[in-house]
Amino acid sequence: MSETTKVERPLSPHLQIYRWHIPMLTSILTRVTGNALIVSTMLIVWWLAAAATSDSYFAFVDGLLRSWVGDIVLTLSVLGVWYHYLAGLRHLYYDAGHGMDIPTAEKLGWGLLIGSVVLTVLTIIII
Amino acid sequence: MRYLTDRKRAEGKGASGTGTEHHWYMQTSAVGLAFMVPAFVFIVGHALGKDRAGVIETFANPFVAILTGLVLLVGMRHFAKGAQIMIEDYLRGTAKKMAVIFVISLSYTVTAAGLFALAKIAL
Numbered sequence: 001m002s003e004t005t006k007v008e009r010p011l012s013p014h015l016q017i018y019r020w021h022i023p024m025l026t027s028i029l030t031r032v033t034g035n036a037l038i039v040s041t042m043l044i045v046w047w048l049a050a051a052a053t054s055d056s057y058f059a060f061v062d063g064l065l066r067s068w069v070g071d072i073v074l075t076l077s078v079l080g081v082w083y084h085y086l087a088g089l090r091h092l093y094y095d096a097g098h099g100m101d102i103p104t105a106e107k108l109g110w111g112l113l114i115g116s117v118v119l120t121v122l123t124i125i126i127i
Numbered sequence: 128m129r130y131l132t133d134r135k136r137a138e139g140k141g142a143s144g145t146g147t148e149h150h151w152y153m154q155t156s157a158v159g160l161a162f163m164v165p166a167f168v169f170i171v172g173h174a175l176g177k178d179r180a181g182v183i184e185t186f187a188n189p190f191v192a193i194l195t196g197l198v199l200l201v202g203m204r205h206f207a208k209g210a211q212i213m214i215e216d217y218l219r220g221t222a223k224k225m226a227v228i229f230v231i232s233l234s235y236t237v238t239a240a241g242l243f244a245l246a247k248i249a250l
Binding site: 011012031034035037038041042044045047048049051052055058059062065066074078081085088089091092095123126127 | 154157158160161164165168169171172173175176179182183186195199202203206209210213216217219233234237240241243244245247248
């Protein structure tokens with residue numbers, strides 16, 4: 001059996017010593033949006049649970065989601081969904097071995113940033 | 128003690144000890160969610176603003192109920208595994224274990240609460 005000696009492994013690079021560039025920004029935003037969406041999911045589940053419970057409780061939660069604070073949170077949620085969606089598609093594209101050269105990666109990054117805003121505006125118009 | 132060589136124990140498993148299983152789950156769930164999430168956003172967007180009876184009517188529809196259940200189930204597994212990777216990047220030791228356990232528990236709780244609400248609405 002091998003000795004399981006403890007080796008000091010490096011942590012992720014410290015962001016503050018890097019100059020920000022598009023692939024780096026869009027990569028970290030994927031993580032930020034993905035994890036932030038737990039808040040959106042919990043709000044929607046809370047709202048569904050309220051609908052399943054009673055008129056008065058639904059009125060309370062529904063009122064919260066449709067207040068101006070709720071509007072801001074839900075609009076940011078839609079933006080987060082679309083950003084993470086496009087970033088996920090880019091991830092699948094990267095994983096298939098495409099788009100890893102710098103010019104393409106830069107373009108894909110801008111595509112995520114602009115595309116997510118466009119899709120959010122479209123969603124708000126359609127809904 | 129198992130009579131296996133070091134190489135045999137490590138081969139194909141990488142640093143995670145589970146090979147590419149985690150990554151493959153993220154890929155497959157991402158593809159599934161890519162098909163389901165646009166419809167779900169549209170459905171919730173339309174239901175939001177209706178009165179309680181309207182919301183119940185929307186989610187009592189079998190297609191909507193099944194889609195919502197799937198989005199919750201797959202979405203929360205995708206979240207738990209994604210958040211786990213984030214935690215493993217930034218935390219070590221007991222803090223890491225506790226954070227991973229918390230995230231997994233949270234995602235299962237949200238799933239169960241959502242499925243319970245759906246069952247009450249749809250059945």
